[in-house]
Amino acid sequence: MTVTFNHTGITVRDLDRAEAMFRELFGFETFSRAPRDPAIISAVIGVDGAEVEVIYMQNGHARLELLAYSSPADRDDYRPRPCDLGSLHVALNVSDFDAAIARAQAWPLEMVGAPVQIDAGPNKGLRIVYMRSPEEGLIMELIEAAAP
Template sequence: MTRRSTQSQNVLGIVHTAIAVSDIHHQIDFWQQVLGFKLDGMAEIGGPLPEDETGVPGIRSKVAMLTKHGQTIELYQPTAPADRQTYRPRPVDIGSWHLALRVTDLDEIVRASRDWGWRVRGKVAVVEEGPGPIGARLVYLHNDDGTILELVQLPQS
């Protein structure tokens, strides 16, 4: 089988990262107060557009858009249909994903995140060999929604 090149499709960049949450107001507060994102707006959506895009009949969600340094996070709390589920993969499970955030004080964000229900998944690790930046400190945080954030503190230059 011959695979077609995607170079001609001209991907220009990432528009946003969307994360399904169980309590949108709690998560908005976390993303603003701990991570420093700005709330750009909220809405409740449903109807033909999200149904057509997702293929889920009856989908409704509360949606919030937050930004920081040109990056956009979409938090959405599905409210319908009733048969939705919570997905809590481990980092090794196929289909899992995480969002990596570059931070200046990893320990402070870990401490502040505890009050919001986020926990360290393993322990703080230090990059000792490539391909990552040698000396960088890394940690995975996770919450009850199944969301995984990686905090990356680069070494001082």
């Protein structure tokens, strides 16, 4: 059996805002946008009455699925810390680390911690920072791209 990566799905509040953020800040391009059949979505996610519109975006080999649910009415907003079980983040290589942070803060994304230089692993010697989008609650890790 062959297994390959398909996409990362992110539930967002405002689909237009999230699409613009990933396009303008991180260079993703939209290649699909459409609502889904509520009966199918409800069956897939195990939530009765679910209604959703979905955008697929791509940057190189990385694909994102942005989902904006309009129902059910009792949807909730969770903001786990990066160390909490179930927390996830999207990591993006950036060619100009300092400029990327400045652009992200102007969007605005909020720093979760401080920029640091990594001391081990495949990104050793590079700088990283965790930032959170206040609208989506999503944590994004910006990684200084290695010199060519």
